[in-house]
Amino acid sequence: MENLISLVNKIQRACTALGDHGEASALPTLWDSLPAIAVVGGQSSGKSSVLESIVGKDFLPRGSGIVTRRPLVLQLHKIDEGREYAEFLHLPRRRFTDFAAVRKEIQDETDRETGRTKQISSVPIHLSIYSPYVVNLTLIDLPGLTKVAVEGQPDGIVQDIENMVRSYIEKPNCIILAISPANQDLATSDAIRISREVDPTGERTLGVLTKIDLMDKGTDAVEILEGRAYRLKFPWIGVVNRSQADINKNVDMIAARRREREYFANTPEYKHLAHRMGSEHLGKVLSKHLETVIKSKIPGIQSLISKTIAELEAELSRLGKPIAADAGGKLYTIMEICRLFDQIYKEHLDGVRPGGDKIYYVFDNQLPAALKRLQFDKQLSMENVRKLITEADGYQPHLIAPEQGYRRLIESSLVTIRGPAEAAVDAHKEVGAQTNFIAESLIILCAS
Numbered sequence: 001m002e003n004l005i006s007l008v009n010k011i012q013r014a015c016t017a018l019g020d021h022g023e024a025s026a027l028p029t030l031w032d033s034l035p036a037i038a039v040v041g042g043q044s045s046g047k048s049s050v051l052e053s054i055v056g057k058d059f060l061p062r063g064s065g066i067v068t069r070r071p072l073v074l075q076l077h078k079i080d081e082g083r084e085y086a087e088f089l090h091l092p093r094r095r096f097t098d099f100a101a102v103r104k105e106i107q108d109e110t111d112r113e114t115g116r117t118k119q120i121s122s123v124p125i126h127l128s129i130y131s132p133y134v135v136n137l138t139l140i141d142l143p144g145l146t147k148v149a150v151e152g153q154p155d156g157i158v159q160d161i162e163n164m165v166r167s168y169i170e171k172p173n174c175i176i177l178a179i180s181p182a183n184q185d186l187a188t189s190d191a192i193r194i195s196r197e198v199d200p201t202g203e204r205t206l207g208v209l210t211k212i213d214l215m216d217k218g219t220d221a222v223e224i225l226e227g228r229a230y231r232l233k234f235p236w237i238g239v240v241n242r243s244q245a246d247i248n249k250n251v252d253m254i255a256a257r258r259r260e261r262e263y264f265a266n267t268p269e270y271k272h273l274a275h276r277m278g279s280e281h282l283g284k285v286l287s288k289h290l291e292t293v294i295k296s297k298i299p300g301i302q303s304l305i306s307k308t309i310a311e312l313e314a315e316l317s318r319l320g321k322p323i324a325a326d327a328g329g330k331l332y333t334i335m336e337i338c339r340l341f342d343q344i345y346k347e348h349l350d351g352v353r354p355g356g357d358k359i360y361y362v363f364d365n366q367l368p369a370a371l372k373r374l375q376f377d378k379q380l381s382m383e384n385v386r387k388l389i390t391e392a393d394g395y396q397p398h399l400i401a402p403e404q405g406y407r408r409l410i411e412s413s414l415v416t417i418r419g420p421a422e423a424a425v426d427a428h429k430e431v432g433a434q435t436n437f438i439a440e441s442l443i444i445l446c447a448s
């Protein structure tokens, strides 16, 4: 089962390398058919904190305003032992063991795509984390939903973010991890609002409640966590992440996870729910759920891949054999095409293929008539011939026609007959599509 997630991880990476990240394209997109978990929520709802808790590492950029400006496809790979490390798809040969450097690279790579203008982009960044302490999982971190653009951001950014988030979560294969803070009314939760829009029955929405520890005294989240306030198909999961003060004090993830466990186990209101609360539990639920969804989607993915392969093979065979890069290979291909052209053309003339009569008509009537209409008098006047020969070869005794001058005369005449000759070739177009295709291939090849 674990291999299933890593297989989907590999396909996702291949999709990104080939520029398929689910946007409109001429080919069917494989990306869209792959199940993935997208993290959505309002700004400061705790998305980054949830992701970092699942991974058990500090690695996401922090700051005010819109920090996540490109989707981050985060692939977690469980390894048996050894040191944790991270790799970016755009930096294939570099292993990051320092997670502060990972954070910096996410920022830099975001800026490379969007500039420093706080714009957003839908081109994802791919990050893989290998660790003995993670579960196999793929999560897509999306920009936080906002209500107003801040200084320096274009007015449309609020809508752009919402459209981008919607474009990910409206796909039927997307599992929505909807993050809502417990210290705000659930009715105002951006995550619930947008997920309800695309998944009204809550079939593929997993609700996560953050900041339970920050709720007003005398209130609790039991109604929500027990699914009585807002029902989803899957049970709500509550988490307690590090507060800003914890982050400032560099409280590490292990200690934070321990504190979170203790919080649920020792708070009387949540004691009975403690076994299904917390980031560790969330990670396991997500991994299991993703595996189940992948398993159910395999037949669909397989048939899409087979269909795409068949379409691409048909396209390839239509395009013909690959063209050699070296001069010898190219010459060989040109000769081959010429031979084929010659053979098919002859078949038209011999009556094996239709249209030979049209070719004869072109050469017997159309071309000679057009040539007769040309004005060669001036070009072939004695005066002009003498001038050309003198300029080309000088006065020399010749037994046969002086070569250079002779050539120039032919060249200039060829230019004159070019028009009727091309018209004769055009007239062949009606004869056969195959000869045209071959002739066009030949022209392209010669030009290259």
Ligand SMILES: Nc1nc2c(ncn2[C@@H]2O[C@H](COP(=O)(O)OP(=O)(O)OP(=O)(O)O)[C@@H](O)[C@H]2O)c(=O)[nH]1
Pocket: 041, 042, 043, 044, 045, 046, 047, 048, 049, 050, 063, 064, 065, 066, 067, 068, 143, 144, 145, 210, 211, 212, 213, 214, 239, 240, 241, 242, 243, 244, 245, 247
């Ligand atoms: N006390 C407490 N603080 C939390 C909790 N979750 C998040 N925070 C704090 O809330 C603030 C925002 O959390 P983030 O994880 O950065 O939120 P975000 O949704 O990723 O924010 P943006 O990337 O700006 O959209 C940080 O200061 C966190 O420390 C929680 O469960 N309890």
